[in-house]
Amino acid sequence: MTRNISRLAAIAGVAALTACTTDNVVSPSRLQDEGSITVIATSAWQFVSLADSALVTPTPSPNASTAWDIAFLGTNVTLNGGDAGPGGVTAACLCQNASATNDQVLAMTAESEFADFDTVTAVPPGLSFVSDALTPAIVGWHAGSGAAATADTTKTWLLRLSDSTSFAALRVKAIATPTATHAGSVTLEYRLQTTSGSALPAPQQIVINAGATGGARVDLNTGTITTDDAAWDLHVQGFTIRVNGGISGSGKAGAATTATAFADLTTAVTNASAYRIDTYAGVFGSQRYYRYNILGDHRISPTFDVYFLRRGSDTYKLQVTGYYSATGAARHITFRWAKLD
Incomplete structure (x- = not known):
């Protein structure tokens, strides 16, 4: 039975x-x-x-x-x-x-x-x-560890955002002043796709303090750091980037790897089963x-x-x-x- x-x-x-x-x-x-x-x-x-x-x-x-x-x-x-x-x-x-x-x-x-x-x-x-x-959906975004960490700009992720209707292409553009316990100042570069059928626009950037107490949450739809416990897409803390989905949050965010270079992408949308959650x-x-x-x-x-x-x-x-x-x-x-x- x-x-x-x-x-x-x-x-x-x-x-x-x-x-x-x-x-x-x-x-x-x-x-x-x-x-x-x-x-x-x-x-x-x-x-x-x-x-x-x-x-x-x-x-x-x-x-x-x-x-x-x-x-x-x-x-x-x-x-x-x-x-x-x-x-x-x-x-x-x-x-x-x-x-x-x-x-x-x-x-x-x-x-x-x-x-x-x-x-x-x-x-x-x-x-x-x-x-x-803990197994985050986004891993491998930095090379080296501790104070020697650097951004791996060759890695790109396709994101489904927490609202499940918006998407983005993401890479870590730069890491500055990392320490033994956190990545310091982290520059995220992303291309926001507001709906699955829209064009993938030019890149935007946002700088995150990975060493802030409790880390920092990012709302990619608004391009801002937020304190909202629900309306966020990425959470950067230490050497970890979490998505608002799975065990990390109540949203529907997920991340999929792609072999296509960040600049060459035409869409951030992929098969739903390819998006991984934390x-x-x-x-x-x-x-x-x-x-x-x-x-x-x-x-x-x-x-x-x-x-x-x-x-x-x-x-x-x-x-x-x-x-x-x-x-x-x-x-x-x-x-x-x-x-x-």
Whole structure:
């Protein structure tokens, strides 16, 4: 049986659980001790407690709650440990399909790969468990570190802004007076595209003090530094640039890398699935559960690798088996899991 889970409001909303048939009604917050679960993670993080077999709403916030073990939003997976939360959850990947060809991955199904999951009864020796760390969508914007840091002007990002209707091309133009702990004066150069069909205009610049207490938030639509907790696009602090999306903010901002030079771009709009959000990631970031765009259609193709999650004395095995609903809707993440003895 597959059970579909959705958040009816945002993170703090009401959890609902719908069985695969209308005459098989289950508790609204209860999953199952093991089996196949579909989490509908289209617009908000979905938090699951494996220990309680339940979809949960972390309070007062996800990074201050021990109530959850694993969370999903789109292709992003976060565990309650490390930078992400106080739960102490770590993970490792068996990655038995790491060397599979793309054709082999495309041929895999939940049924054909069940044996790989079912036959795992213990964690193999030698696997390294790691916790999650902050993974910004914008990385690699400076070369060197500390006081020797310089701007990498060859890197360009396509931004979807926090309002989800405006876009921009971005690069870091210059870094001045960096220190061991922050990038000093950071010059951002961007080309603002107010709608997806508009032309990409000439560049604008804004200078940010990355060493300011609490960093500095930037609203690219107005070209200003803002103190508004909601209406911002980029947050520059230390040697980190965050976007107003994912774990960093309530907006819809995201960033996509591009091989096209900043000056040569004609649009900042790209496929929606290419925009990355800030997340916390560990094993699921470095050893992803899928391959992307194998056939050039931007599809997510699960690799059916087996992962291990450990929390205290409890260890679980987990295998992602799908990303789409029966009608083809994305972000319907299906996974099976079981607790190991």
